[in-house]
Amino acid sequence: MKKGFLLRSFIYFLSVSFLLLMNEFPRMIAEANQKAIPVAQMVSRGEVKFEVKENSWEKVETPFPVFEGMKIKTEKGGAVLALADRTRIEVDSDSLFCFDQRDQFNLLQGKINFRIQPDVPLRFKVGNLWISKSYVLRTSKSPSAVLTKEKESVGSILTHRNGSVTVKSIQGPISVTSEEGAVLASLSSGESITFPSVIASPKSPERLAQAKPEWTEGPIEEEGFLGLSGWDWVAIGVDIAAIAAFFIGVAASEDHERPICP
Numbered sequence: 001m002k003k004g005f006l007l008r009s010f011i012y013f014l015s016v017s018f019l020l021l022m023n024e025f026p027r028m029i030a031e032a033n034q035k036a037i038p039v040a041q042m043v044s045r046g047e048v049k050f051e052v053k054e055n056s057w058e059k060v061e062t063p064f065p066v067f068e069g070m071k072i073k074t075e076k077g078g079a080v081l082a083l084a085d086r087t088r089i090e091v092d093s094d095s096l097f098c099f100d101q102r103d104q105f106n107l108l109q110g111k112i113n114f115r116i117q118p119d120v121p122l123r124f125k126v127g128n129l130w131i132s133k134s135y136v137l138r139t140s141k142s143p144s145a146v147l148t149k150e151k152e153s154v155g156s157i158l159t160h161r162n163g164s165v166t167v168k169s170i171q172g173p174i175s176v177t178s179e180e181g182a183v184l185a186s187l188s189s190g191e192s193i194t195f196p197s198v199i200a201s202p203k204s205p206e207r208l209a210q211a212k213p214e215w216t217e218g219p220i221e222e223e224g225f226l227g228l229s230g231w232d233w234v235a236i237g238v239d240i241a242a243i244a245a246f247f248i249g250v251a252a253s254e255d256h257e258r259p260i261c262p
Helices: 003-038 230-257
Strands: 040-045 048-053 054-059 064-066 072-074 080-082 088-091 096-101 104-109 111-116 123-126 127-133 136-138 146-148 151-157 165-171 175-178 184-188 192-195
Touching: 040 048, 040 104, 072 080, 096 111, 104 151, 123 151, 127 151, 127 165, 165 175, 184 192
Parallel strands: 104 123
Antiparallel strands: 040 064, 040 080, 048 054, 048 072, 072 096, 080 088, 088 111, 096 104, 111 151, 123 127, 127 175, 136 146, 151 165, 165 192, 175 184
């Protein structure tokens, strides 16, 4: 009788575990497919390297696919990134960058020139600054405003050795905001602005020459087993334990109520 009770409890446990895990499969597959697609294609010249693992770099072969989270540095070289819809980013020498997400370009050091086509939601992160194309508001007969987009946004971003950052709009309006979402500047075509280090980079600027650089970007969340974090597995384990305890209680109750033959 005890053996049958343990067998039923184990079957209940496996069934619930399988159902909970199956609910996570669509999300894990979608995330895997997303990461398997390059964010951009890069053509480079000179000494351009990508980070294989922490503080370990290898030279890129052109053309080179750029993936989300991959750090790339152009030492004595340069690179051109081709994104979707004819959007381009030119990276000067002695620069360091990565894509935190598919639509978030993180410039850690150096200079870039960009050309963003309409309907491309690309933003640039430089220290405490967020740079993106902005939209012109025009009034209409309806109560709501109408957004009219420029044909394309063209500009440049330069990080200085003292930690300051210069943003320039060559064509189209560009907006600069802080990490807290406060608007710091709105640039029109031909305008530029330089933010001091106390605003652009609260921490000391990082250089490639450092033996162990500390990136200005936020901490990257480590992936756990099967794409789930440790807390996700803890939550699943608690749910499984609670459900298993319920079925064990039911089975024990049935065994207690079953008459015992003499």
